[in-house]
């Protein structure tokens with residue numbers, strides 16, 4: 001939209017006339033990063049107009065509008081108007097509050113997203129957002145308040161976009177805030193598995209990968225489809241958050257540990273070599289040593305091949321931020337370390353199991369590296385052209401991945 005107004009992308013941030021920052025607010029650390037970036041941009045290029053958008057802008061626009069150098073703050077609710085807003089004459093922009101464009105995100109019913117034309121930072125694996133927003137209310141999470149209700153990209157639009165991307169890329173990653181809820185709006189009849197079947201039937205895409213899907217949305221139908229199709233990466237990522245029943249209830253998560261375990265065991269029995277990963281949180285308010293141990297033991301008993309471990313971070317405006325029983329930061333950090341060690345051990349065991357095997361992988365832009373369908377990085381024996389699907393024989397382990405065997 002900015003290009004259509006005649007603006008051109010500038011390679012050098014220090015020389016840009018306008019800098020657009022798309023922000024995250026999922027943790028306090030993400031907020032800090034945003035504020036530091038704004039300060040850095042303003043220091044390097046005091047003349048630049050700075051426009052801040054995204055989730056932090058939606059959550060706390062005044063905080064950002066008050067920062068030196070920030071000219072416009074545009075929430076997710078108004079993102080599609082950015083190009084018009086930056087074209088307004090400076091005289092129409094008044095300092096601070098006049099420059100804030102944020103509305104009720106819950107009023108948003110349409111799926112809005114910029115068309116994805118290339119693989120951007122990843123270079124060979126474009127990430128196509130097909131769902132936005134979330135109707136859940138996990139007690140620690142700010143996302144529904146900045147993204148609004150669940151909305152899905154229409155099936156026809158997804159097919160068109162995947163068709164276009166498949167002309168240039170081998171692997172396309174489907175993503176969303178709560179991807180498993182794709183198509184669940186009132187009146188919707190097709191589910192995520194149905195959409196994937198349509199993509200397999202109507203596009204030439206060689207490999208589809210699902211980003212994160214809530215555990216209860218890994219239906220038998222979806223798992224069986226993943227297991228049956230060589231064009232869907234064997235990769236199951238299901239956020240867990242905690243393996244302790246008491247903690248899960250207080251987090252307002254919608255499943256009990258036994259339901260979660262059932263889905264993961266089903267995935268493993270259908271896909272013996274799939275990557276299986278989870279997001280887990282440590283230090284949720286009121287998490288006792290016993291609760292943590294219950295969670296740790298639950299995780300240890302499941303066949304995870306990797307974990308994303310998050311240290312709980314208070315998000316203003318969420319119910320959990322008001323809970324008593326804040327866990328001291330050193331305890332949170334120690335619990336994080338324990339789970340990371342557990343994750344590393346599970347990952348090592350999984351990688352060892354892959355030695356000697358033939359795996360399918362997509363070559364990355366990074367020369368000499370490929371990513372297997374079961375989500376392991378492989379150092380290639382010789383450089384190959386990026387953006388190809390190749391079969392590799394695994395020879396040995398590297399510190400964090402695998403090495404192709406030298407023929």
Ligand code: SF4
Pocket residue numbers: 134135136137138141142143144177178214
């Ligand atoms: S399901 Fe995910 S995005 Fe939705 S409220 Fe829970 S943690 Fe947040």
